Amino acid sequence: MGKIYVLRLGHRASRDKxxxxxxxxxxxxxxxxxxxxxxxxxxxVIKSLEDVTARWGGPFEVRFEEDWxxxxxxxxxxGHIVVHLTMYGxxxxxxxKDIRVAYSRGADLLVVVGAEKVPRVVYEMADYNVAxxxxxxxxxAALAVFLDWLFEGRELLKRFKNAKIQxxxxxxxxxxxxxxxx
Amino acid sequence: MGKIYVLRLGHRASRDKxxxxxxxxxxxxxxxxxxxxxxxxxxxVIKSLEDVTARWGGPFEVRFEEDWxxxxxxxxxxGHIVVHLTMYGxxxxxxxKDIRVAYSRGADLLVVVGAEKVPRVVYEMADYNVAxxxxxxxxxAALAVFLDWLFEGRELLKRFKNAKIQxxxxxxxxxxxxxxxx
Numbered sequence: 001m002g003k004i005y006v007l008r009l010g011h012r013a014s015r016d017k018x019x020x021x022x023x024x025x026x027x028x029x030x031x032x033x034x035x036x037x038x039x040x041x042x043x044x045v046i047k048s049l050e051d052v053t054a055r056w057g058g059p060f061e062v063r064f065e066e067d068w069x070x071x072x073x074x075x076x077x078x079g080h081i082v083v084h085l086t087m088y089g090x091x092x093x094x095x096x097k098d099i100r101v102a103y104s105r106g107a108d109l110l111v112v113v114g115a116e117k118v119p120r121v122v123y124e125m126a127d128y129n130v131a132x133x134x135x136x137x138x139x140x141a142a143l144a145v146f147l148d149w150l151f152e153g154r155e156l157l158k159r160f161k162n163a164k165i166q167x168x169x170x171x172x173x174x175x176x177x178x179x180x181x182x
Numbered sequence: 183m184g185k186i187y188v189l190r191l192g193h194r195a196s197r198d199k200x201x202x203x204x205x206x207x208x209x210x211x212x213x214x215x216x217x218x219x220x221x222x223x224x225x226x227v228i229k230s231l232e233d234v235t236a237r238w239g240g241p242f243e244v245r246f247e248e249d250w251x252x253x254x255x256x257x258x259x260x261g262h263i264v265v266h267l268t269m270y271g272x273x274x275x276x277x278x279k280d281i282r283v284a285y286s287r288g289a290d291l292l293v294v295v296g297a298e299k300v301p302r303v304v305y306e307m308a309d310y311n312v313a314x315x316x317x318x319x320x321x322x323a324a325l326a327v328f329l330d331w332l333f334e335g336r337e338l339l340k341r342f343k344n345a346k347i348q349x350x351x352x353x354x355x356x357x358x359x360x361x362x363x364x
Contacts, residue, residue, distance in 0.1 A: 018197075029319040030315075088356040088358075090353055091351050123356075129355075131351060132326075133340070134348075135238060135342070136238060137212075137326070140204060140320050140323050141208045141325070142326075144320070144322075144323035145323075145330050148327050156275055156315040157275065
């Protein structure tokens with residue numbers, strides 16, 4: 001299996017703080033290896049995501065890349081695959097098998113999700129422009145459902161390493177295990 | 183089949199505008215019949231959701247309920263089912279079949295998603311407290327993945343009525359059909 005990274009394009013610190021944080025939390029919870037943030041540099045988002053990883057476990061990489069176009073170009077040069085999530089793309093049920101096959105053969109995947117309007121070049125460079133339904137909704141939801149289909153639900157049972165906090169699933173109420181970090 | 187409504191608890195106009203809007207867009211796109219907003223009254227969210235429904239099709243109901251506790255109480259009195267999405271609940275893969283059975287027998291579902299801390303009474307009143315993984319992420323993602331599992335992916339192909347705009351899925355680029363509304 002290859003690695004999976006999420007690239008968040010066009011973050012605006014004034015508007016997108018919470019949505020980008022949700023994108024990052026979804027990337028981690030749904031089994032990606034890391035997130036690359038682009039757009040405006042925003043330390044508060046990076047800190048939130050690193051903090052969650054420190055408490056709930058990892059590994060999960062968070063970093064900022066100013067030059068996202070060079071990043072995508074390099075990714076493709078290495079023979080890896082770029083998936084761009086967009087409502088204009090091919091609907092997930094039609095295309096997921098092709099992507100699963102590429103991934104199971106060892107290709108790394110870069111899953112690109114935009115904030116503000118995504119530049120045309122991203123549509124052109126993407127190996128797959130994938131729609132999670134061709135309806136307007138949310139990049140947070142699109143990313144979660146894409147990863148859930150890719151992993152066929154197994155990611156919901158993923159065990160994280162070095163977790164200090166862990167939930168015990170409960171029908172009613174809250175049950176948490178806290179591990180001492182001494 | 184029963185009806186499915188989403189109840190968004192504890193909306194704060196200052197903080198949650200975009201997240202609540204994403205929750206509403208996901209509810210519509212992933213096949214719910216409507217959303218009930220609670221917490222602070224926020225006309226801008228209602229307008230955004232109604233505007234998307236007018237352009238992209240429906241039906242999709244949007245309304246505000248001040249007294250969410252009475253709403254849930256009445257829902258249960260009618261013999262319908264309450265699902266509360268929370269990371270503390272039973273993980274989705276363990277519980278989805280029970281919920282699918284109840285739904286296919288005609289029960290209406292109320293899917294509750296919180297914003298700020300959810301009051302304990304919600305955990306107690308819910309027939310099912312469901313975790314979409316027991317990891318912290320996003321109510322937007324949790325709702326999307328829950329509905330996707332409930333409908334087993336069929337919602338991604340849903341056709342909406344009276345749509346003025348429709349996307350033609352495309353491998354690279356954007357293709358839209360706009361219908362005249364004369």
